[in-house]
Amino acid sequence: MGFAKFGNDLYTGERSIDFVGRRKIWYGIALLLLLASILIPIARGGFVLGIEFRGGSQFQVDNIAGVSDDPIAAQDLATDTVNATVEDASPRVTVVGGDGIRVQTSTLSPAEANEVRDALIEAYDVPAAEVNVSTIGPSWGADITESAIRALVVFLVLAAIVMALYFRTWKMSVAAIVSLVHDLVITAGVYGILGIEVTPSAVIGILTILGYSLYDTVVVFDKIRENTDEVGPDSKRTFPEAVNLAVNQTLVRSINTSVVAALPVGAILFIGANALGASTLLDIALSLFIGILVATYSTIFIAAPLYSQMRENEIPRSQKNPKSDAIDRTPVRSGSVR
Amino acid sequence: MAKSTPVRKAWRSLSWLLVITLGLTALLGAGVLWGTASWAPKLALDLEGGTQIILAPQLEGEQEVTADQLSQAVSIIRQRIDASGVSEAEITTQGSGSGQKIVVSIPGVPDDETLSRIEASAKLEFRPVLVSEAAATSAVGEDGTETATPTPEPTPSVALNDVPTTSPTSASDLAYVTDALADQYTNFDCASEVAETTNVAPADEPLVTCDDLGQFKYILGPVEVSGDTISDATNSLVTTSAGVSTGEWGVNIVFDDEGTEQFAEVTERLFNLQGSQNQFAIVLDGRVISAPTTNAVISNGEPQISGNFTQETSKTLADQLKYGALPISFTTESTEVISSTLGDSQLRSGLIAGIIGLILVLIYSLFQYRLLGLVTMASLVVAGVLTYLVIAIMSWRYGYRLSLAGVAGLIVAIGFTADSFIVYFERIRDELRDGRNLVSSVEAGWKRALRTIYAAKAVNLLSAIVLYILAIGNVRGFALTLGLTTIIDVIIVVLFTHPMLQLMAQTRFFSSGHKLSGLDPDALGAVYRGRAQFRSPAITKTTPGATREAARRQTIAERKAGALTGAARDTHVDGKDS
Numbered sequence: 001m002g003f004a005k006f007g008n009d010l011y012t013g014e015r016s017i018d019f020v021g022r023r024k025i026w027y028g029i030a031l032l033l034l035l036a037s038i039l040i041p042i043a044r045g046g047f048v049l050g051i052e053f054r055g056g057s058q059f060q061v062d063n064i065a066g067v068s069d070d071p072i073a074a075q076d077l078a079t080d081t082v083n084a085t086v087e088d089a090s091p092r093v094t095v096v097g098g099d100g101i102r103v104q105t106s107t108l109s110p111a112e113a114n115e116v117r118d119a120l121i122e123a124y125d126v127p128a129a130e131v132n133v134s135t136i137g138p139s140w141g142a143d144i145t146e147s148a149i150r151a152l153v154v155f156l157v158l159a160a161i162v163m164a165l166y167f168r169t170w171k172m173s174v175a176a177i178v179s180l181v182h183d184l185v186i187t188a189g190v191y192g193i194l195g196i197e198v199t200p201s202a203v204i205g206i207l208t209i210l211g212y213s214l215y216d217t218v219v220v221f222d223k224i225r226e227n228t229d230e231v232g233p234d235s236k237r238t239f240p241e242a243v244n245l246a247v248n249q250t251l252v253r254s255i256n257t258s259v260v261a262a263l264p265v266g267a268i269l270f271i272g273a274n275a276l277g278a279s280t281l282l283d284i285a286l287s288l289f290i291g292i293l294v295a296t297y298s299t300i301f302i303a304a305p306l307y308s309q310m311r312e313n314e315i316p317r318s319q320k321n322p323k324s325d326a327i328d329r330t331p332v333r334s335g336s337v338r
Numbered sequence: 339m340a341k342s343t344p345v346r347k348a349w350r351s352l353s354w355l356l357v358i359t360l361g362l363t364a365l366l367g368a369g370v371l372w373g374t375a376s377w378a379p380k381l382a383l384d385l386e387g388g389t390q391i392i393l394a395p396q397l398e399g400e401q402e403v404t405a406d407q408l409s410q411a412v413s414i415i416r417q418r419i420d421a422s423g424v425s426e427a428e429i430t431t432q433g434s435g436s437g438q439k440i441v442v443s444i445p446g447v448p449d450d451e452t453l454s455r456i457e458a459s460a461k462l463e464f465r466p467v468l469v470s471e472a473a474a475t476s477a478v479g480e481d482g483t484e485t486a487t488p489t490p491e492p493t494p495s496v497a498l499n500d501v502p503t504t505s506p507t508s509a510s511d512l513a514y515v516t517d518a519l520a521d522q523y524t525n526f527d528c529a530s531e532v533a534e535t536t537n538v539a540p541a542d543e544p545l546v547t548c549d550d551l552g553q554f555k556y557i558l559g560p561v562e563v564s565g566d567t568i569s570d571a572t573n574s575l576v577t578t579s580a581g582v583s584t585g586e587w588g589v590n591i592v593f594d595d596e597g598t599e600q601f602a603e604v605t606e607r608l609f610n611l612q613g614s615q616n617q618f619a620i621v622l623d624g625r626v627i628s629a630p631t632t633n634a635v636i637s638n639g640e641p642q643i644s645g646n647f648t649q650e651t652s653k654t655l656a657d658q659l660k661y662g663a664l665p666i667s668f669t670t671e672s673t674e675v676i677s678s679t680l681g682d683s684q685l686r687s688g689l690i691a692g693i694i695g696l697i698l699v700l701i702y703s704l705f706q707y708r709l710l711g712l713v714t715m716a717s718l719v720v721a722g723v724l725t726y727l728v729i730a731i732m733s734w735r736y737g738y739r740l741s742l743a744g745v746a747g748l749i750v751a752i753g754f755t756a757d758s759f760i761v762y763f764e765r766i767r768d769e770l771r772d773g774r775n776l777v778s779s780v781e782a783g784w785k786r787a788l789r790t791i792y793a794a795k796a797v798n799l800l801s802a803i804v805l806y807i808l809a810i811g812n813v814r815g816f817a818l819t820l821g822l823t824t825i826i827d828v829i830i831v832v833l834f835t836h837p838m839l840q841l842m843a844q845t846r847f848f849s850s851g852h853k854l855s856g857l858d859p860d861a862l863g864a865v866y867r868g869r870a871q872f873r874s875p876a877i878t879k880t881t882p883g884a885t886r887e888a889a890r891r892q893t894i895a896e897r898k899a900g901a902l903t904g905a906a907r908d909t910h911v912d913g914k915d916s
Contacts, residue, residue: 011771027742058432071677096676102676136441137431144811151808154800162800166793201743204816208750211801211820212411215794219761221791222790253764260760261753262694263702268746271691280384281688284746292753321509 005251013245017284020244023305030182030302036211047192050199051092051106052140057113059103060096060132071095078103081123086112090197102248104136114143115149123322140200150179152210156180167225171310176217179295179303184212201284203209209291216298223250228311243308247300258296265289343834344781345844346838355720355833362727364810366734375734379447379726382426385685387678388445393457393668395438407665408438415442416662418455418812426815440668443676445739451650459667460658460909463566464601465545465558466510466608468912469615469631469828473528473548473555474841510607510615514544515557549626551646556626560620564606567597571659576644587652588644590658598639608632620645622655623667692749699752707763708856709847713838714759721755721823721830728822743812744819750825754798754822758831762787763856766839770859776843776851784836798824840881 009015017138019026030158041047067074078101082091089105089112096102101124117131118314162172167173191198224246228239237245265288272282369375380386380431393415395403412429418443419427428443515523541561548555562707569592577590593601608618609632618642619629628645647655675803696718703711732738765787769779778891802821806814850859 007767008771011768046616055430073817075677092679094387097674097676100674134433137412139428139430140811141409141411141412141430143416143814144809147808147810148805148813151805151813154808155804159797159800159805160527162797166796204743204747204812207805207813208747208820211798212750212754214801215757218794218797219757219790222793226786249768250764253760255755256702256760256764257757258560259702260699260756261750262753263698264692264749267695267698267903268688268749271687271694278744280684281691281746284743285478285691288746288750303835 008250010251013248016244016248016324017251018244019247019268019300020240020308021307023309026301026305033189034182034185037186037193041192043203044195046189048195048197050088050197051104051136052200053138053139053145053198055135055137056106057108057116057167058106058132058134058136058242059105059113059116059120060100060125061103061120061126062100062130062132064099064101064126064130066101067095074101077123078120079112081119082116085116085119089116097185097295107135111112124317133263139173140203148207148232152207163214163218169311170224172206172221172307173309175303175310176214176221178306179217180213181208182298183209183291183295184268185295187287190290191287193238196286199280199283201280202287205284205287206291208288209295212292213295213298218293219257220250220254220299220304221245221307223247240308240313243304243311247304251300254296254300258292262289265292344840345775348840351833355829358829358833359720359724362724362731363854366727366731369731369734373608373734375730377730379684379729379740381678382739382744383428383443383445383678384741385678386445386739387676388443388677390672390674391442391448391453391456392673393440393442393445394671395440395521396667396669400915402668403438405438405546408440411666411668414661415440418657419816420810420814421657421717421761422452422455422823426739426741426812430676439671447675448673449569449652453673455658457670458564458658459664459670461623461654461663462659463541463569463621463830464563464604464620465621465895466602467556467614467619468510468515468544468559468631469557469618470521470554470614480763485696503632504591508607511558512578512615514559519544519546519557522546523555523557526555528555535784536726545621545624547621549629554626554629556619556629558626560622562598562618563593563600565659565663567570567594567600568592568659569594569597569641569807571656573647573649574642574658577641585783586644587647587649589645589647589652589656589659590638590642590644593639595639597636598637601636602640604633605634605636608904609635617780626673631904645801646859664799678902685745688742690747691903692745695749695752699756704857708854710763713835713842713867714756715883717830717836718752718755718760720824720834724826724829725823727762728826731820732818738815738818740817741812744778744815747819748823751819751827754823755827755830757794758787758791759835760880762831762835762839766857770857776857779837779857779896780839780843791828795824 006015010017012257061078064074075095078093082089082103082105086105086108089108092104094102094104101120103116103120105116113133117133121131131142156177160170160177163173164170164277165175187206190196191202196202224243227246227249228242264284268281268285269289272280272285370377395408397403407604410429414429416427416429419429419525426445430441432439432441434841444452448456465893484712523546525547529789541564543560544704545558546556547558572590573587573592575582575583576586590647591730594600606619608616611632616631617629621627622626628643630643699718700711703714705711707714729738733740762783765783766779770776770784774782799821802817806821807818809817848855848857
């Protein structure tokens, strides 16, 4: 098979893609993407936050006849009514207590709220007194955001320490965290660029990407660790070459993993985009889909070259100093093929 | 020998997996038969709906609710609900100005215990007892109307003195018991409506109240230690000084420095007093839950309070004390059943997407790894079974609820889990490329892959644990799902995928490198040596040195790869034999 041959050639080094050497190109692309992810949302006026973050308007319609017979139809009627009256209200409809309908929308102006109220009165054919309009506060309050951010910071510090201990170099931690930030900014940026509403589901999707990005980086870095352990004074390979070989050797893994991870998410995305009302699925799948692809990409094109670049300067030193860690662990063997 | 050991190990691992699976199934089955468990996991608010509880602030007189107080209350209520399990409740405020209310939506139907957990203010005070007596139990007027009970309305009678004649020297000073207070005390009926509602008095004034069973009534001195000074609270069985359990539940309180000091002062003073004055009352939301006698000076700031607690109520109180009292009292304005916002259609769409995703993964795995792809699929199925069992058990024991975001998280876990296999398979292929036979490739590849898998999964587990401990709300549910799938993933790859490969490596189909096995050395480019070489089982050297040597040899393979001649091939074979 062509792909198997491709994998073999990458493994032996017969075919090699110069990920490390052409890093200036990758850095340039990353910079452009990052700038776009930051500037375009700012130009568009920031993220569109969901009701859960900002609060909104609530319409409660009571004593409706026939809700209990077909609650789903009653819910759909409310969704359609609100959507037909106001744009971008993103209504969330709930049946309350058997004969009531609760509609929560993004914050509406008094004029819009009146329109929706009138439309609901007409749609459900109830007296005006049965429709109650009020405001609701955010259910994902500042306290949840604060605790999540605190947890994130603690996690990043701990993860950096754990990686530094495991790989015995803080430079891998730095490279991994830099590529993680890259992934998060771009994934979040897509929401800002496309103007898609950010819901708690999307935030949780982004948190998942946080884990995935580090996970992917650790897998590739572990191969880099294995390969660069072999780099010694008598090695025919320079440090960047060893890193590049490791990335090439794990390239098939990276492709396979990202495809396997992206396939189910792609299925959710496809269904979410096509099935009616499956918007929550779409919210979470979008961040995951973009995140998985970006995370795989950034490990190869950013984390690995960055790590190599940080280590390159110390190679001459380690060659002069035979007590260096890398050499200690690979004693020169006699009777080698050479 | 080299053959039998991996096989025996493989069977042992597979047996362990079977034991774990059967154990979980039995646990869940027992829960279904004798407990409250069900075979299907419970669903969260967004998929199943639940109950909407509207809490209105209970205001006295001119009292006003500030936005700060309300958001503080929301935060405390959320912590209390979180402490009872991972149910992903939704808590928000509704309305504006003085009409603001708190709306709590929780999945399922709450029982009284849950309701009191949410709405009780949980204002804890320690007050010294000044006077106490058994409450008059009038069998006739028990359920009597308003007229049957004397109305102790706060109509301050002019005739009675309500200012202490001498200024009290300590909180235990009986000078606090003024004529007016004594009169209120005499007329106070524990069964009356007034006594039922929360009884409050300013912290620096005495309080007339009853215990929570209505058996005793008290005049209590001013607050000496307040609940704000509690830094932690847990519940446990009460033990005597001999360490024997009394079978009674109690709440263990840990005070901060200020509380410890105040509490030591109180116990020191009360220890020397006689009769009722020797007692101090633990007052929760205006009612005495316990009024123990002071037998010792407690200076370590860690008292245990007992009362009429069950395991549940003691846990509730401990949680409430830990997260602090609500700044205002609330009453339940309405409790209504609400439908889901997403409903069955979304769940169905999610599940269909999951199935489509799995089929796509299967096709891709078969394309990439031939029949090895079936191992991936089987591993994913076993992982799915374990995950399902654990989630069902969690939703029974810890109130875990599966939300749509959770379902999506599980679908994404397919990718994480499959990656362990991919890393492993690729390592085996690398070893095959280095010219090992299949059995030793599986073992050597496994060693290297396992290290990578552990390192990567450790990072995932770390994020799950940190997020679970530090975050609140929906994030916790997500962290739980992530941690769960990570652990199951490691279990599967160790106890299922690797043993399966160990066993398969023994079969002719795989060890001969059949074209469809996905482990065909020819296709993997292990062409540098003669076919006879890598089939020979004699070269099984698994010392780390050999592994490194293999990598070194492959270094040359690369160096010479440009001009791969027959001569170069000979050098390689020689090199291996050395």
